Structures are given as C-alpha cells and as structure tokens.
Amino acid sequence: MTESDVVRTPLSPTPRSTVTRQRARATTERDALDAILDAGLICHLGVLLDGAPVVLPTTYGRDGNLLYLHGSTGAGNLRAALTGPVSVAVTHLDGIVYARSAMHFSMNYRSAVVHGHPVELTDSDERLHALRTIVDHVAPGSWDHARPPTKKEMAATVVLALDLTEASVKTRTGDPVDDTDDLASDTWAGVLPLRNIFENPIPSADLAVSIDIPEHVLARVSGTPVSAG
Amino acid sequence: MTESDVVRTPLSPTPRSTVTRQRARATTERDALDAILDAGLICHLGVLLDGAPVVLPTTYGRDGNLLYLHGSTGAGNLRAALTGPVSVAVTHLDGIVYARSAMHFSMNYRSAVVHGHPVELTDSDERLHALRTIVDHVAPGSWDHARPPTKKEMAATVVLALDLTEASVKTRTGDPVDDTDDLASDTWAGVLPLRNIFENPIPSADLAVSIDIPEHVLARVSGTPVSAG
Numbered sequence: 217m218t219e220s221d222v223v224r225t226p227l228s229p230t231p232r233s234t235v236t237r238q239r240a241r242a243t244t245e246r247d248a249l250d251a252i253l254d255a256g257l258i259c260h261l262g263v264l265l266d267g268a269p270v271v272l273p274t275t276y277g278r279d280g281n282l283l284y285l286h287g288s289t290g291a292g293n294l295r296a297a298l299t300g301p302v303s304v305a306v307t308h309l310d311g312i313v314y315a316r317s318a319m320h321f322s323m324n325y326r327s328a329v330v331h332g333h334p335v336e337l338t339d340s341d342e343r344l345h346a347l348r349t350i351v352d353h354v355a356p357g358s359w360d361h362a363r364p365p366t367k368k369e370m371a372a373t374v375v376l377a378l379d380l381t382e383a384s385v386k387t388r389t390g391d392p393v394d395d396t397d398d399l400a401s402d403t404w405a406g407v408l409p410l411r412n413i414f415e416n417p418i419p420s421a422d423l424a425v426s427i428d429i430p431e432h433v434l435a436r437v438s439g440t441p442v443s444a445g
Numbered sequence: 446m447t448e449s450d451v452v453r454t455p456l457s458p459t460p461r462s463t464v465t466r467q468r469a470r471a472t473t474e475r476d477a478l479d480a481i482l483d484a485g486l487i488c489h490l491g492v493l494l495d496g497a498p499v500v501l502p503t504t505y506g507r508d509g510n511l512l513y514l515h516g517s518t519g520a521g522n523l524r525a526a527l528t529g530p531v532s533v534a535v536t537h538l539d540g541i542v543y544a545r546s547a548m549h550f551s552m553n554y555r556s557a558v559v560h561g562h563p564v565e566l567t568d569s570d571e572r573l574h575a576l577r578t579i580v581d582h583v584a585p586g587s588w589d590h591a592r593p594p595t596k597k598e599m600a601a602t603v604v605l606a607l608d609l610t611e612a613s614v615k616t617r618t619g620d621p622v623d624d625t626d627d628l629a630s631d632t633w634a635g636v637l638p639l640r641n642i643f644e645n646p647i648p649s650a651d652l653a654v655s656i657d658i659p660e661h662v663l664a665r666v667s668g669t670p671v672s673a674g
Contacts (some may be wrong), residue, residue, distance in 0.1 A: 227564070247631045257541070257639075258552065260534055261490035262498035268530035269491035269498040273556050301497035305489055312483040312486070314646075314662060317592035318580050323487065327502050351547050357631050363546035363633050373548070404656045405649040408665060410486075411642055417543075419635040420620040433543060436637060 224407040248385045252328040253278045256306035257354055261285065263296040270296070276304070277349035278380070283330060283347040285376040294374045298332050304330045304378060312408040315392035321387060326409060330383040334376040343375045356430030413438045477614045481557040482507045485535035486583055490514065492525040498523070505533070506578035507609075512559060513575040514605040522556045523603045526563050533607060541637040544621035545630040551554060553636060559612040563605040572604045586661030642667045 259276045262269050272293055279286045287294040311324035336406060337343045348359045365373070392405045414436045417429050453661060488505045491498050501522055506513045516523040535557045542551035566572045577588045594602070622636045643665045646658050 221540070237527070237644070255537055255565060258554075259534065260491075260500050260536070262489075262491040262500035262532070264493075264496075264498055266647045267493075268560065269493055269500075269532045270560070271489050271491035271498075271500055271532040271534040271558060273534060273536040275552065301490070303498045303500040305496050305500040305502060307487065307489070307502040308459065309486055311639075311647075312584055312643075314584055314587060315591065317594075317598075318576060318588060319594050319598045321580050321584055321587065323504065323583070325465065325487075325502065329500060331499070332496065344548070351550050354552070355541055355543055355550055355637075358543060359547060362537075362544065362550070363627055363630065363632070365546075365548050369546075391651065394649075394651075398592055399651055401592065402653070402656060403592070404659050405652055405664065406658070406662075407647045407649075408584075408662060409644040409647065411644060412538075413640055413642055415640060416640040417635050417637045418540075420623075422620065422623075422628055423634055424631075427631060429635070431632065433635075433637060 233431075242248055245385070248326075248387070249328050249380065250278065250384050252308065252326050252385060253283065253306055253380075254353075255308060255326075256328075258306075260305045260307075261293070261297065262303040262305070263293050264300040265292065265296050275350055275354050276306075277346070277347070277351075277353035278350045281380045282346075283378045283380055284349050285334065285378065285408075286347060286350055287374055289372055289374050291374070294376065297376060298336055298374075301333055302378065303332065308355075309410050311410050312391070313392045314408065316394045316398040316403045316405050320392055320394050320398075322392065324388050324390070324409075326385075326387045328383060328385050330378060330380055332378050332380075332382050334378040337377055339373045340370070340393075342369065342377075343373075345373045346377065347373070356436075357430075361430065361432075474614070477555075477616070478557050478609065479507065480614050481537065481555050481614060482535055482569075482609075483582075484537060484555075487535075488512075488514075489534045489536075490522070490526065491532040492522050492535070493524050493529040494521065504579055504583050506575070506580075506582035508574070508578045510609045512560065512576075512607045512609055513578050514563065514607065515576060515579055516603055518603050520603070522629060523605065526605060527565055527603075530560065530562055538639050539618070539638050542617075542621045543634055543637065545623045545627040545632045545634050549621055549623050549627075551621065553617050553619070553638075555614075555616045557612060557614050558611075559609055561607050561609075561611050563607040566604045566606055569599070571606075572599065572602075575604045575606065576602070584662075586659075590659065590661075600622065607646055639652075 258273045286325045306328045308326045313322040351359045487502045491500045537555040540553035574579045
C-alpha cells in the first residue's frame with residue numbers, strides 16, 4: 217500500500233522487454249536504466265549454447281547507449297554471445313520484505329534487463345575505449361594508473377558492444393503489501409534493508425611496502441572498518 | 446600467485462557445465478555448490494523465450510538435490526522455464542582485484558551455475574514444502590510466523606523444482622596475478638573487499654506499534670547500524 221512504484225512506457229515494447237507480470241513494478245525511463253547499470257559491479261549474461269540458455273556472471277561497463285563486455289578469445293560464452301541473441305541483467309537487492317502471510321514475502325530491488333545482439337569491436341581505439349570503460353566501471357579511476365594493454369594482450373581479448381535500446385527496468389520499494397484481513401495479525405511486518413559495503417583495502421602480498429593505498433581506492437571504503445591491511 | 450584456487454572434477458562434465466576457460470577457478474565439490482546456493486538471496490534465471498535467452502532475477506530455495514523456484518501462474522517466464530532448458534546462476538562478489546596492469550584487474554567471487562529442465566510440482570505437500578523452503582531461505586525462520594497460503598493463493602502459484610545434478614562452481618580468491626615484469630611498478634595492487642550487510646529493520650507503516658521486531662529478523666542485522674526503525 218505504501219509502495220512507491222511507478223509505471224511508465226517501456227523503452228522498447230517488444231515481447232521480450234515488456235514486463236508481463238507485476239506491471240506496477242516496471243519503470244522504464246532511460247535515466248533509471250543508466251542509474252541501475254552504472255551502480256552495478258557485475259552483470260549476469262545469458263547466451264545460447266547448443267540451444268540452451270547459459271547464464272554467467274561477468275564484468276561490464278557502459279558509455280552512452282552501449283554496454284561493453286570483454287573476455288578471452290578462447291571463451292566459448294563470448295563466441296556464443298556473438299552468434300546469437302543475449303540477455304544481460306543487472307540487479308541490486310535493497311531489502312527483504314517481511315509480510316504477515318507467506319505468499320506476500322518479497323524483495324526490494326532495482327533490476328535492469330537488456331536484450332540484443334552484441335557486435336564485436338574491431339577498431340583499436342574503440343576497443344581500448346571499451347576496455348577503459350570496463351576497468352573504470354569496476355575500479356573507478358584505475359585505468360590511468362595501470363599499465364595499458366600490450367598488442368599481445370589486445371589480440372587475446374574479445375570486446376563486445378551491446379546496444380541498450382531494448383531494455384526494461386523493474387523496481388520494488390517500500391513496505392509489504394498484505395491482505396486487508398491480515399493487517400490485524402500479530403506477525404511483525406517490515407523491511408530488512410540490505411547494502412553492499414567496501415571494506416578496508418588489502419595490499420597484495422607481493423607489493424612494495426612503500427606504495428600507499430591511492431585515494432581512488434580509499435574513497436570507496438564504507439561501512440564497518442576491518443583490521444587495516 | 447597467491448591465489449588459493451582449486452581444481453576438481455566437475456559435478457557432471459557435460460559441455461555446458463564444464464568450465465572451458467580459467468580452469469584454475471573451477472571448483473566442483475558438491476559442498477561448495479550447496480554453500481554458494483545457501484548463502485545467496487536471489488538467483489538469475491535464464492530461460493528461452495522465442496528462441497532468445499532471457500535472464501531475470503528471482504528468489505529460490507534449496508533442499509537436498511533440488512532447487513525450488515516459484516511464481517505466478519500468469520508469469521511468462523515460469524511457463525518458458527517449464528517448456529525448455531534453464532540456467533540458474535547464484536553469484537557472490539567478494540572483492541575488486543586491483544592489478545598493476547589494466548588487463549589483470551579482476552573480481553574475487555563465488556559462483557554457481559545450474560543447468561537442467563525444471564519440473565512443475567503438483568503434489569500439495571511437495572508444493573507447500575517448496576514454498577516453505579523458499580520463504581525460509583530469503584527470510585529464515587519466517588514461515589512458522591506467517592499466515593500459510595490459502596487454497597486460492599496456492600492455485601495462483603506455479604512451483605518448480607530443478608535437479609542440481611548438472612552444475613558447476615567457479616571461485617576466485619586472493620591477490621592480483623600480475624606479470625613478473627610489472628611487479629616493480631609503482632602502481633598499488635591489492636583487493637578491495639566487498640560485503641553485503643543487513644541494516645536495522647524498518648517496521649511496516651501499517652504495523653500495530655505493539656509488535657516487537659522478532660529475534661529471527663534482528664539476528665540478521667550486521668554492519669553499520671542505521672537510525673533505529
């Protein structure tokens with residue numbers, strides 16, 4: 217009853233990206249899609265392998281209307297992504313929703329699902345830009361501190377770009393929605409919020425001791441500190 | 446170099462579940478599979494819809510060799526899961542791996558991927574057991590406090606069971622693995638650990654004020670407390 221869910225027109229109302237259930241949880245503004253993708257760390261990539269779906273976690277990055285994926289030239293899943301349609305999901309879990317009745321337990325979440333046919337990038341500058349986007353997505357500010365890829369490393373890497381045009385966004389927020397008859401129940405109901413935190417960085421064992429943890433890494437630390445590394 | 450990765454025989458070495466890349470990250474003991482599934486909150490379910498993979502986040506539960514899924518009888522994705530093969534991934538992200546070179550950035554993670562053909566449960570007792578398993582997975586100890594499903598609610602619910610026989614587990618732990626030539630670099634390298642925390646429960650706005658937050662909910666709270674709800 218107190219859900220702040222919003223319904224809007226899908227970004228592209230194809231059968232795949234049109235949410236058939238729980239339309240009240242489908243929001244489809246482009247800003248919402250970008251925000252969910254940009255706040256994520258990994259996606260779940262679905263490809264077709266021998267006629268069956270295979271879902272795998274992988275890193276990604278976004279720039280404008282393109283989602284970038286990369287992997288080894290030897291990776292079967294990347295090859296499969298190039299020969300068939302793919303689905304990419306990014307999900308943030310924000311809370312467990314405790315209800316008075318078993319069937320109304322739920323999750324608060326923000327979820328984006330993208331569908332399409334990725335293309336392989338072949339232009340050197342585009343490939344480098346995509347890899348920079350991916351590295352700076354998972355580790356903001358890191359590309360400029362790290363050794364750039366060699367020609368050999370680039371040759372061993374497949375870089376894909378997926379257009380974000382066919383996508384849908386689904387969110388749930390707020391309290392449980394119990395049946396009116398259950399509201400007088402003496403069962404507790406509410407939300408247990410969930411959050412991802414970064415803890416104190418742990419320097420690599422083979423690191424020269426004189427290297428301080430850089431600010432672009434320290435700036436991500438939040439939540440309960442652990443023993444300093 | 447300090448990775449504590451382990452290679453073991455896959456649970457079922459089919460082409461789909463055999464990890465083709467980075468075999469050093471594939472561990473396949475049954476205990477590892479169960480531990481990853483039991484520690485997760487949501488899975489990403491991949492189904493075939495009109496010949497294309499569709500990946501969606503959903504809740505689940507595990508008992509023995511079965512993974513349970515449920516949804517509304519009207520949900521197209523659940524119907525698709527019954528007519529074709531599915532893939533289910535559960536992923537825990539444990540840290541961002543900062544390397545000296547761009548191409549060696551990585552993630553520490555624990556990931557399980559299950560493949561198979563789910564079956565629809567039709568026996569009332571089995572269906573109730575599966576729903577209890579799912580509710581007590583996302584909200585441990587809650588089933589016995591909540592109103593059980595009515596016949597009408599049960600009739601509107603599809604419950605699926607997926608055999609865990611065809612599955613693979615992949616993990617990465619430990620430090621970045623940089624090229625020997627890069628070890629003298631003045632770029633910081635290490636791991637930024639990542640953790641999910643539960644914050645203070647927020648009672649539902651329509652809750653009778655006299656209901657205390659129960660112990661099975663409070664017991665999950667960890668990390669930085671927020672203002673008490």
